[in-house]
Amino acid sequence: MAVPPTHVHASRAVPGLIEVRLREVSQLFNSMDPSPFQERDLDADAEEFILSWALEHPRRQRLKLVVYLARPPAESDAAFVIRQAIHHYFAYRADLNRREFAQLMRQGRSSLLVGLSFLIACFVSAQMIGRTGAGTWHSVARESLTIGGWVAMWRPLQIYLYDWWPVRQRGAIYRKLSAMDVELHIDNGGSAATA
Numbered sequence: 515m516a517v518p519p520t521h522v523h524a525s526r527a528v529p530g531l532i533e534v535r536l537r538e539v540s541q542l543f544n545s546m547d548p549s550p551f552q553e554r555d556l557d558a559d560a561e562e563f564i565l566s567w568a569l570e571h572p573r574r575q576r577l578k579l580v581v582y583l584a585r586p587p588a589e590s591d592a593a594f595v596i597r598q599a600i601h602h603y604f605a606y607r608a609d610l611n612r613r614e615f616a617q618l619m620r621q622g623r624s625s626l627l628v629g630l631s632f633l634i635a636c637f638v639s640a641q642m643i644g645r646t647g648a649g650t651w652h653s654v655a656r657e658s659l660t661i662g663g664w665v666a667m668w669r670p671l672q673i674y675l676y677d678w679w680p681v682r683q684r685g686a687i688y689r690k691l692s693a694m695d696v697e698l699h700i701d702n703g704g705s706a707a708t709a
Contacts, residue, residue: 618677
């Protein structure tokens with residue numbers, strides 16, 4: 515399991531800047547993932563931190579991630595590896611998000627078809643009951659069918675009015691993170707490597 519970051523923060527003084535302070539490069543990645551660094555998943559805490567700070571910045575603002583390491587990495591090309599890994603990971607998440615959105619829209623279409631069919635059936639049944647009599651039970655049955663028909667429309671309306679835009683917003687953030695500038699700085703000695 516990855517060691518949690520020693521200190522992480524985002525700077526409000528520099529627009530679009532997200533800063534992460536770590537002891538070593540491995541803290542940035544999921545230690546259970548056997549893939550090479552460039553293809554490895556980010557640590558869940560690191561991903562959530564980066565994502566939450568990206569959401570704090572204005573939507574159209576370009577982002578920049580600066581990773582500070584307390585110890586110099588063993589690899590000479592660590593800056594390049596970190597940049598590639600972060601871009602690869604968020605591009606992968608953006609692709610998953612596109613699939614999630616497509617699946618949500620398919621679900622919305624099928625829910626709309628089912629809901630409209632049920633609503634029409636309820637309206638037709640309510641009209642037929644209305645023609646057979648005018649008693650209290652007829653009124654109750656007619657109103658119940660009308661309400662039931664509209665309740666069946668709840669799920670497609672929820673998808674098309676509320677559920678789709680958070681998915682799209684998250685996808686836009688993932689795409690932005692997959693193209694952000696990434697820099698690596700070594701804290702001891704003040705050297706810096708730009709990816």
